[in-house]
Amino acid sequence: MTDLLRVRDLSTRFFTEEGQINAVENVSFTVEAGSVLGVVGESGSGKSVTGLSLIDLVESPGRITGGEIWYNNADLAARVEGDQPEAVDGDFVDLRRLSEAERRSLRGSAFSMIFQDPMSSFNPSITVGEQIAEAAEVQRRASANPRSTRSRTQGYGLGRMLLDGVLPDRSYTSEESWDRAVELLERVGIPDPAERAEEYPHQFSGGMLQRAMIAQALAGDPDLLVADEPTTALDVTIQAQILDLLADLQETLDMSVVLITHNLGVVARVADRVSVMYAGEVVERGTLRDVFDDPVHPYTKGLLGSVPDIDQPGERLEPIAGNVPDLVDANMPDRCYFADRCPKAMTDCLTRPPEYEVNDGHRARCVLAEREYSEADAVSDERLAGPTDDGAAADDGSTAADGSIASDAEVSDD
Amino acid sequence: MTDPLVTVDGLEKYYYENDTLLDRLTGAEPEAVRAVDGVSFEVREGETLGVVGESGCGKSTLAETLMRLRDPTGGSVTFDGEPVFELSGDGLNAFRRRAQVMFQDPFSSLDPRMTAGEIITEPLAIHGVGTSAERRERAETLLEEVGLSADQIDRYPHEFSGGQRQRIGFARALAIDPEFIVLDEPVSALDVSVQAQVLNLLADMQAERDLTYLFIAHDLSVVRHISDRVAVMYLGKVVEIGPTEEIFENPQHPYTKALLESVPRADTDERSRTVETIRGDVPSPRNPPSGCSFRTRCPELIQPPWLDVPQATFHEIGEFRTRIENGDIDVDLRWEQVGDPDREDRAAFVDSLREEAFDTELPADDEKTVREAIRALADGDRETAAATLRERYRSPCEAIEPALPAGEHPSACLLNEQPEDVETAREEWEADHDAPEAGASSR
Numbered sequence: 074m075t076d077l078l079r080v081r082d083l084s085t086r087f088f089t090e091e092g093q094i095n096a097v098e099n100v101s102f103t104v105e106a107g108s109v110l111g112v113v114g115e116s117g118s119g120k121s122v123t124g125l126s127l128i129d130l131v132e133s134p135g136r137i138t139g140g141e142i143w144y145n146n147a148d149l150a151a152r153v154e155g156d157q158p159e160a161v162d163g164d165f166v167d168l169r170r171l172s173e174a175e176r177r178s179l180r181g182s183a184f185s186m187i188f189q190d191p192m193s194s195f196n197p198s199i200t201v202g203e204q205i206a207e208a209a210e211v212q213r214r215a216s217a218n219p220r221s222t223r224s225r226t227q228g229y230g231l232g233r234m235l236l237d238g239v240l241p242d243r244s245y246t247s248e249e250s251w252d253r254a255v256e257l258l259e260r261v262g263i264p265d266p267a268e269r270a271e272e273y274p275h276q277f278s279g280g281m282l283q284r285a286m287i288a289q290a291l292a293g294d295p296d297l298l299v300a301d302e303p304t305t306a307l308d309v310t311i312q313a314q315i316l317d318l319l320a321d322l323q324e325t326l327d328m329s330v331v332l333i334t335h336n337l338g339v340v341a342r343v344a345d346r347v348s349v350m351y352a353g354e355v356v357e358r359g360t361l362r363d364v365f366d367d368p369v370h371p372y373t374k375g376l377l378g379s380v381p382d383i384d385q386p387g388e389r390l391e392p393i394a395g396n397v398p399d400l401v402d403a404n405m406p407d408r409c410y411f412a413d414r415c416p417k418a419m420t421d422c423l424t425r426p427p428e429y430e431v432n433d434g435h436r437a438r439c440v441l442a443e444r445e446y447s448e449a450d451a452v453s454d455e456r457l458a459g460p461t462d463d464g465a466a467a468d469d470g471s472t473a474a475d476g477s478i479a480s481d482a483e484v485s486d487d
Numbered sequence: 488m489t490d491p492l493v494t495v496d497g498l499e500k501y502y503y504e505n506d507t508l509l510d511r512l513t514g515a516e517p518e519a520v521r522a523v524d525g526v527s528f529e530v531r532e533g534e535t536l537g538v539v540g541e542s543g544c545g546k547s548t549l550a551e552t553l554m555r556l557r558d559p560t561g562g563s564v565t566f567d568g569e570p571v572f573e574l575s576g577d578g579l580n581a582f583r584r585r586a587q588v589m590f591q592d593p594f595s596s597l598d599p600r601m602t603a604g605e606i607i608t609e610p611l612a613i614h615g616v617g618t619s620a621e622r623r624e625r626a627e628t629l630l631e632e633v634g635l636s637a638d639q640i641d642r643y644p645h646e647f648s649g650g651q652r653q654r655i656g657f658a659r660a661l662a663i664d665p666e667f668i669v670l671d672e673p674v675s676a677l678d679v680s681v682q683a684q685v686l687n688l689l690a691d692m693q694a695e696r697d698l699t700y701l702f703i704a705h706d707l708s709v710v711r712h713i714s715d716r717v718a719v720m721y722l723g724k725v726v727e728i729g730p731t732e733e734i735f736e737n738p739q740h741p742y743t744k745a746l747l748e749s750v751p752r753a754d755t756d757e758r759s760r761t762v763e764t765i766r767g768d769v770p771s772p773r774n775p776p777s778g779c780s781f782r783t784r785c786p787e788l789i790q791p792p793w794l795d796v797p798q799a800t801f802h803e804i805g806e807f808r809t810r811i812e813n814g815d816i817d818v819d820l821r822w823e824q825v826g827d828p829d830r831e832d833r834a835a836f837v838d839s840l841r842e843e844a845f846d847t848e849l850p851a852d853d854e855k856t857v858r859e860a861i862r863a864l865a866d867g868d869r870e871t872a873a874a875t876l877r878e879r880y881r882s883p884c885e886a887i888e889p890a891l892p893a894g895e896h897p898s899a900c901l902l903n904e905q906p907e908d909v910e911t912a913r914e915e916w917e918a919d920h921d922a923p924e925a926g927a928s929s930r
Contacts, residue, residue, distance in 0.1 A: 115678035265810065267824065268817045278768040308541035308705070310784075313749035313764040335678065338751030342758060365755045379683035380753050381712035383735070389690075390712070392683030396648045 076145060077296060077329045078104040078127070079165065083140030085119075085126045086402075093402035096122040096135065098353040101428070104297065106145070109323060109330045111344030111361070113337060113376070117397045119353040120333045124299045127331065128184045129168070129176050142168040146183065146296075181293035182212055189302035191282035195274040201285050202270025205254035206246040208292035213250055257288035262318055280311035284318065291322070298323075301333045316342050337380055341365065349373050352398050352410040355428075359435030369437040371415045409439070412452070417441065419450040491529035492567055492667055492699050493553070498526045499561035500545075500552045504773075521772050522548040524723035525562070527891065530667070535693065535700040537714030537731070539707055539746070541769055545723040546703045547591075550669045553701075554588050555579075566667070584614055587660040591672035593652035597644040603630065603655050604640040610662045629658040634688060650681035654688065661692065669701045674709060686713060707750050711735050719743045722780040723772055729896030739898035741787045766806070779901065782884040783809060789883050789901055792917055800847050801880070804857070807844045808876045811860070811869060816840070818867055836865045853879075881920070887913045 085097040097119045104110045114120045125131050127142065143165040153171065154161045160170035168176060188194050195204060237245075251270070258266035261284040274282060283303065290298055300319065304312040320343050323330050332344060340347055341361065348358040349372065357370040368374045375393035395414035398405065409415070412422040421440040429442035436442075500523040505515045522545045530536045540546045551557045553564045555571055564571040566582055574582055587610075590596040597606055607629055608622040617625065627637035633654040644652055653673060660668050670689065674682040690713065693700060704710050710717060711731055718728040719742065727740040738744045745765040751757055765784045770776055776783050783805075790801055810816055822828055825836050840861050849857060856879050863872040889899040892906045901913065 115680060264806075265815045265817075267820050268815060280768055308769070309707070309749040310541065310745060310765050311768065313751070313762050314766070316751065317762070317764055336751070337679075337753035338757065341753050341755065342751040361758075362755050365753070375680060377753065379679045381683075381686070381708040383708035383711055383747070383750055383752065386708075386711050390683035390687055392687065393680040394684075396650065396681065397678065 074105045074108065076103045077106040078145070079141075079143040080104075080127070081141045081143070083123070083126055083142065084138045085122050085131055085135060086138050087135040089134055091401060094400045095353050095402050095405060096400060097126060100140070100350075100353075100355050102348050102355060102358055104329050104331060105346070106296075106329055107323070107327045108345040109320075109332055109343050111340035111347045112331060112333045112350060113335065113340050113347060114350035115335060115376075115397050117352075117400065118350040119400070120335075120350045121301050123350070124186065124301050124331060124333050127297075127299055128180060128186055130180075130186070137169070140169065144168050144179075144183070149179075178215065181208065181295065182215065183293075183295055184297045184299065185290040185293060185295035186299040186301065187283075187286050187290045187303050189305050191279060191286045191306070192274070194286055195282065197274050200271055200273055201277060201282075202251060202254045202258070202272075203244075203246060205257055205270070205285065205289045205292060206250040208289045209253040209257070210246045210250040212293040213247070213253075253292070254288070257291055258285065260291070261285070261288045261322075262314075263288075279307055280314060283307060283311075283315055287315075287318065287322070291326070294326070295328060297329045297331065299331045299333070302335070303332070304339060305334070305336070312339070319343060337365075337377065349376065352405075353400055354410065354438060356411065356439065357435075357437040359431070363431070363435040367431075367435070369431050369435075369442050370411075370439040371417050371441070372411050373437075375414075375416075411439075413454075417446045418452050419446065420452050421450065422452065489531045489533060492532045493530040493701070494565040495529070495553055495562070496527050496565070497562035498523055498549065498552060498559060498564060500548050500557060501560045518773060521545075521723045521775060523552060524772075524775075526720075526723070526725050527562075528718055528725060528728055530699055530701055531716075532699055533697055534715040535702050535713055537710035537717040538701065538703045538720060539705060539710050539717060540720035541705060541746075543722075543769060543772065544720040545772070546705075546720050547671055549720070550588065550671050550701065550703055554586060554669055555582075556588070580614065584663050585665050586667040586669070587663070587665040588669040588671065589653075589656050589660045589673050592676055593649045593656060594676075596656055597652055599644050602641050602643055603635075603647070606644070606655060607658045607662050610659060614663055616663060625662065626658070629661060630655075632661075632692070633658045634684070648681075650677050650685060653677065653685050657685075657688065657692075661696075664696075665698070667699045667701070669703070671703045672705070673702075675704060675706060682709070689713065707747065719746065722769065722775055724780060724899065725891060726781065726900070727896075727898035728891070729898075733896045737896075739896070739903050740781075740900045741785050741902070742781045743898070745784075745786065776885065778883075778885040778887055779889050779899075781900075782882065785884065787902060791879075791881060791883065791920070794880065796850055796853060797847070800845075800849060800853070803845050803847060804853070804876070804880050805882075807857070808873070808880060810844075811864065811876065812873050814869065816864065818864060818869075822865075830865070833862060833865050837861045840864070883913055883916060886916050 081101050083097055083100045087094040087096055100123055102110065112120045112123060122131065122135070126137050131137055143162065145164050146166060147164045150161045150164050150166050153166055157170060160167045195201065255266045255270050258270055263269050263281060263284055277285060303319065304315050307315060316339065319330065322328065332340065334340060344361055346358070346360050347364040348355045349364060349370065350356065351372050357364055357368065357373045364373060365377065368377060372393070378391040379393060381390060393414050398410060408424060409422040409426050412418040415422065419440065426438050426440055428436045428438050430436055431442045502520040502522060503517040504520060506517040510517070526549060538546045538549065548557065552559050559572060566586060569578065569582065571582060604623060604626045607626040611617060611622045611625065616622065627640055630637050630640060635651060635654055647655065673689065674685050677685060686709065692698060702710065702713055714731045716729065717731050717734045718725045719740065720726065721742050727734065727738065727743045734743065735747065738747055748762050749764065763786060765786060767784045770783055782788055786802065788801065788805060790796070821840065822830055822836065825839055827835060837858055841858060856875060860872040860875040863875060884901060887901060887909060889901050890906050890909050891897050891899045892904055
């Protein structure tokens, strides 16, 4: 299978008043063409920022500080090659080295994104059809005149704006785009799309609005759809409908999907490959089977052990002790980030682990990929707690309190 | 079997809209939102009763109403033999000491200007338990018990993580030694690893202190994990209740089945599992469907006795009916789509809508009925169109409201055993509605 996207050492940082936050740290992964990559992790693990970084939507005070995103597109490669030969490698183009305008022109047509909360992603005062038609219109104008989307104004300059002020009922969208919007609504399974297109977002239910948002994201026929927690705000019966829809669209349109979620069941349902994120890093990646049936990293194991099984309820859950660290650069220790919560921490873990290859395509950022755990090398909690600790960390091994780390500094939950 | 600690009988909580003074003066009819609509169940001593349902099914309102945090509009709740809604003075105080509640959102349920210690001792202070020093000591013990450390007593909520805050909320609920705790989505705002910690804590405390829990959640795997018995709610009503094993292994109500099917399993076999998703959305509690409230989405909707079409076809016809009855189909727009704004070619209109609405082949009689309905619609006569379809395709589920019979594992569905009065009503209805005469609707 060919790769659509190869991400190498991507880092995104936020420069806040509390200090530098390392939201995404040297993340690497590949997205194969026509497949689904699941990105799982808890809140604050950097999974959403990874998604935003792919499409270059990170907002101030955040910035992508390093890394390469190689995108497989022969046309683009041919076009860019003349000006920037260093950004091209065969059919692949490094998006990070392209100009802002060039990257912008890829949004919608190459990459598209859907968000968690459909209610807040639509403008409540414009009909759903109009908003989808707008997305279609941008793509239509862009293909008619490629220069226009690359310009800052997208063909909507000062003159147009003034004219629209004087003639308020002039619509940005054309009839053609409206028809396309209705067609898209039908494609995502909304009954009576022509009628529904005339309605406003509040007249839609949550599930229907999520469908509408997917329709909007499809307007530019993207190669890659980034879906950030697309079903988290929905009820299970509706979630099942949306997952079915995503799987169906992915197959029929032959798109790739990056599905970001905290729900392991959702990943199991649709993903081909999985990346597990913790504290801004990808700690384990591989095929669904590698990660779910054969996990190497203790965090992956812990995550799987924390979920109650609906078919075989066990007596007791095995949670991971402690909390997700806050990612402030000054507080991040120079060792494995998971060591202080890890039941198998060893002296080896006091240095930052590289990504080890477990087997072909299955990688884990943990020394256990290379060697067995041995009691003799176990490292004490005191040593892991580090200099910033105030003594609360060492009080429990067995009671599984989540009290140890977050008590040290302010807690950032998202 | 142990005795019930809490008995809920026909509990109702309606909210009224259009009920302002102006509305009353202008004579507008108040509109009821039936958040909780006649719910009955028992919580037995020492057990955990799980209540599951999708958002808007009334499970939180149920909890708040039975704790007397909201005024009920009907029904009764008995706590250890005492009628909760009639208590006052000392009796009410005693109830408030014996029953506590823990809320969902760890960020808004703790006062940001109170320290952990103040939060935990507040119930003690309200009920005048102990001196201030004793209360503080108690708070320290409680903090340790819920897995925090005693020296965190003077910290403020913002200094704690979500999981830690839920522990404080739980310590507050435990402070005055209650017997009964309502847990309203206690773990849904937490990450999975932390969620597991809190679930273990809840289970430990229950074993240690003989607590009775009413556990409200939307996450079915969590409910299965923690509950002894489970009640499934849909649109303000309990549709099925029974022992956890029974509910999960042998669900009776089509809604429970659909709900269980829909949960994605964290397992590599998940991809190959076929899930029969139920279509559509939960209807509005402002205007719930007649008869069985789940019938608009039900995959097992009962066909009228005179009809025998494949279930998939019946379902499609049902959806088409709903679209016509709700006025979802805009006739003017359809004529435009057919490209015939002068409305001359009725056949083209009928064909196009017929094709769009049905994927399956219809039996000859049904084809006729459906086309007749669409013809009426083409003339702009929605009433006749709806009536034509209603005549032939009305299901007993829309006329008869199922009830929850007595027993260990009852379900409110006409397919299952029903109380006598419901059975009688159904027989009467079927007798009253003979098969439409052959050809009558397909003239």
